[in-house]
Amino acid sequence: MAGSSEGVGDKELPPILEQRCILQSEALSQYILETSVYPREPEALKELRQLTATDLRQAPAIRFWNAMATGPDEMQFLSMLLKLMNAKKTLEIGVFTGYSLLATALSLPHDGEIIAIDTNRKNFELGLPFFEKAGVAHKVDFREGLALPILNELAKEEKYKGWFDFVFVDADKSNYMNYHERVVEMVRVGGIIGYDNTLWNGSVVAEAIVERPFPWYIMESRDAILKFNAYLAADPRVEICHLSISDGLTLCRRLH
Numbered sequence: 001m002a003g004s005s006e007g008v009g010d011k012e013l014p015p016i017l018e019q020r021c022i023l024q025s026e027a028l029s030q031y032i033l034e035t036s037v038y039p040r041e042p043e044a045l046k047e048l049r050q051l052t053a054t055d056l057r058q059a060p061a062i063r064f065w066n067a068m069a070t071g072p073d074e075m076q077f078l079s080m081l082l083k084l085m086n087a088k089k090t091l092e093i094g095v096f097t098g099y100s101l102l103a104t105a106l107s108l109p110h111d112g113e114i115i116a117i118d119t120n121r122k123n124f125e126l127g128l129p130f131f132e133k134a135g136v137a138h139k140v141d142f143r144e145g146l147a148l149p150i151l152n153e154l155a156k157e158e159k160y161k162g163w164f165d166f167v168f169v170d171a172d173k174s175n176y177m178n179y180h181e182r183v184v185e186m187v188r189v190g191g192i193i194g195y196d197n198t199l200w201n202g203s204v205v206a207e208a209i210v211e212r213p214f215p216w217y218i219m220e221s222r223d224a225i226l227k228f229n230a231y232l233a234a235d236p237r238v239e240i241c242h243l244s245i246s247d248g249l250t251l252c253r254r255l256h
């Protein structure tokens with residue numbers, strides 16, 4: 001997890017993260033998942049989610065399993081969006097074991113292309129067998145390393161100007177603004193950039209929730225998320241939609 005503000009090292013996993021949904025109601029969140037999401041979740045995704053939630057839970061380096069993988073309800077929504085857009089070329093920043101990446105790969109046509117960036121190839125390789133089993137591994141071009149220098153290289157290539165239909169950003173929150181400045185030129189006009197965790201466990205209104213103090217790693221990136229949300233709201237290059245699904249998801253549609 002080098003370079004990630006989501007890395008927790010040896011510190012304790014606080015109970016707050018067991019509740020991923022911003023609804024702040026475990027029961028309502030479970031209801032959505034059990035009624036509408038799990039029964040429709042593709043088999044490969046289900047298996048990958050279970051591997052992430054069980055095997056990795058035992059690994060001391062990945063005690064953040066529950067908060068790291070994108071919520072299945074959010075990916076159900078994004079899968080539909082990708083199909084509605086007829087998306088073919090996508091970029092993902094922040095892969096982990098690949099739940100959002102696999103959901104994306106399953107939603108693109110056979111000749112779809114995804115560039116996926118993460119500092120940690122090992123976690124991606126844990127999930128890779130599920131991509132292979134589902135027959136979608138050929139769509140993924142995994143690039144290991146820090147996202148910023150990789151994006152800087154991509155941005156130099158004429159090919160990638162206005163190239164992607166969809167970009168999903170789910171890595172270090174302190175760099176969201178830097179990622180936006182790069183990817184906004186690389187997504188096509190009318191294309192979508194999705195920023196994950198933009199409600200950051202509800203901490204964006206932390207003053208209002210005094211009875212629930214937030215752990216250090218949430219507070220550490222809270223300012224970055226607050227600044228980023230304000231910056232997106234004022235960016236004339238994109239139309240935005242701030243959704244309260246999962247931990248918050250902001251969609252940006254490139255205008256020109």
Ligand code: SAM
Pocket residue numbers: 001002003004005006067068069070093094095096097098099100101117118119120123145146147148170171172175
């Ligand atoms: N989208 C993933 C999923 O659905 O399972 C979860 C991604 S996880 C929240 C964040 C990931 O970002 C981690 O795997 C971490 O290694 C990666 N990451 C953190 N900082 C990064 C950086 N500066 N460049 C590239 N990857 C980074």
Ligand code: CA
Pocket residue numbers: 067068069070170196197
């Ligand atoms: Ca996330």
